[in-house]
Amino acid sequence: xxxxxxxxxxxxxxxxxxxxxxxxxxxxxxxxxxxxxxxxxxxxxxxxxxxxxxxxxxxxxxxxxxxxxxxxxxxxxxxxxxxxxxxxxxxxxxxxxxxxxxxxxxxxxxxxxxxxxxxxxxxxxxxxxxxxxxxxxxxxxxxxxxxxxxxxxxxxxxxxxxxxxxxxxxxxxxxxxxxxxxxxxxxxxxxxxxxxxxxxxxxxxxxxxxxxxxxxxxxxxxxxxxxxxxxxxxxxxxxxxxxxxxxxxxxxxxxxxxxxxxxxxxxxxxxxxxxxxxxxxxxxxxxxxxxxxxxxxxxxxx
Numbered sequence: 001x002x003x004x005x006x007x008x009x010x011x012x013x014x015x016x017x018x019x020x021x022x023x024x025x026x027x028x029x030x031x032x033x034x035x036x037x038x039x040x041x042x043x044x045x046x047x048x049x050x051x052x053x054x055x056x057x058x059x060x061x062x063x064x065x066x067x068x069x070x071x072x073x074x075x076x077x078x079x080x081x082x083x084x085x086x087x088x089x090x091x092x093x094x095x096x097x098x099x100x101x102x103x104x105x106x107x108x109x110x111x112x113x114x115x116x117x118x119x120x121x122x123x124x125x126x127x128x129x130x131x132x133x134x135x136x137x138x139x140x141x142x143x144x145x146x147x148x149x150x151x152x153x154x155x156x157x158x159x160x161x162x163x164x165x166x167x168x169x170x171x172x173x174x175x176x177x178x179x180x181x182x183x184x185x186x187x188x189x190x191x192x193x194x195x196x197x198x199x200x201x202x203x204x205x206x207x208x209x210x211x212x213x214x215x216x217x218x219x220x221x222x223x224x225x226x227x228x229x230x231x232x233x234x235x236x237x238x239x240x241x242x243x244x245x246x247x248x249x250x251x252x253x254x255x256x257x258x259x260x261x262x263x264x265x266x267x268x269x270x271x272x273x274x275x276x277x278x279x280x281x282x283x284x285x286x287x288x289x290x291x292x293x294x295x296x297x298x299x300x301x302x
Contacts, residue, residue, distance in 0.1 A: 001025065001044045002062075006032035008049035008069050015289055022300055047292060050075050057081070065299055067292055071095055071148065072228060074201040089295040093147045094288045098281030100151035103196055103224050104159075106250030106272040110222055111135060115269060136160035141192035142176070143185065143208075144199025144227060150175050152196050152224075164188055168204065189216040194224065201228035209233065214240035220247040226278050229254035238264050241271065252278040 003024035005011065011028075019026050024045070029036060032051040040055070045065035057063070057077050068076060068090045081088050109115065111133040120127050138161050142149040145165035153163040153175040165179035166188060173179065180188060182204065189195065195217065199205050209223070210233040217223075223246060225232055234255045240246050248270035254263075257276055265271055 002027065002042050004029065004040070004043045004046045004048070004051075006030070006046075006048050006051060008032055008051075009047065009288060010285065011289075018293065019296075022296065052076055065296075067295055069288065071146075072200055074228060087299055089291075089299075091288060091291055094284060094291055095279035095281070096147040096151040098284070099148050099198070099226050099278045100155050101281075102252065102274075102278035103152045103226055103250065104155045106224060106252075106274075107135070107194060107222055109272050110248045110250065110270065138162075138193040139191055140164070140194040140196060141166060141188050143195065143197050144205075145170075145173065145176065145179055146198065146200075148226065149196065149198040152198065156194070161194070164192075168199075168202075186213075186216055189213060190218070192221060193218065194222050196224040197227045197231055199227050199231060201230055205231050207231070207233050209237070211236040211239065214245050217246050219244055222246070222248045222250065224250040226252050229257065234263075234265075241265075241268055248272075252276055 001024050003019055003026050005019070005026060005028050007028075007030040016026055027043070029038070032048055033054060035054050040059050041061040043060055044062050045067075046060070046063065047067040047069065049069040053075055057080055063084075063086055065087045066076070066081065066089070068088065071091050071094070073088070073090055076088070113129045113132055116129050135156070136159060140153070140156050140161050140163045142153050142163060143166045145153070145167040149165065150173060153165065156163050157175060162177050163175065165173070165176040166182055166185050167179060168182050170179040170181050197209070199208075208231050214236060223232075223237070232255075237249065241249060242264070250272045251265065252274045253276055259265065259273070259275075265273055
């Protein structure tokens, strides 16, 4: 069996030996973001992130197994994968902890006005801000109650926040006060102080948060988007923030990345903006290989 691995993950020698020990002839390519200058027709399995953005999956004629290095699957040709019966795994759970910590950090930065104090510290000014908020007693709505959303819910609950979930396939989970289907999103938005997006990008969720959704939200509500930029209509979000239809936003993903230097979002005081880095954590590689190994063992032993 032939396995293609890429520089999207940094493997140790011992990890590559594991692949060989279970029967794979391993090929490594450093950059998967370009058209590969090699015959890919004979690979049985690939472990990748954005390989199929610039490489046609139809050229991988022998492909039976894909391990994605991302939690989201929007960079993959899912219809073709399903049609061909190719086994597909994602990186569920790998990035959930750092992303949940990131969400909480951004919310607290807005609630505790860290930007105001940072500017005063730089200017050596002893000024107090009288508008600091508490998380305690607030209500949060997590849109996309999977692994990432649930880790966010756990952390918000620890601060005394009542957390509700919205999911395409609702299920019982003790981290949520209640969970609702996506078609009940509108009625749950009205009372939420925090709306955190951790839903996959699909046809149903693309552009889900537009002007109509922002008008339903509290004018003090904070929107957190760690999912995909296209879940939010960015122009409508800018308008909502400028007109104070909502209170603020924590944004790590954008419709177009890198974010244009001309975007008004850069200069908004009620926005925490970061360059798609919420997934980064020092334990990711360990968690990622555990997922790779578990999924590969499961596939090979079926």
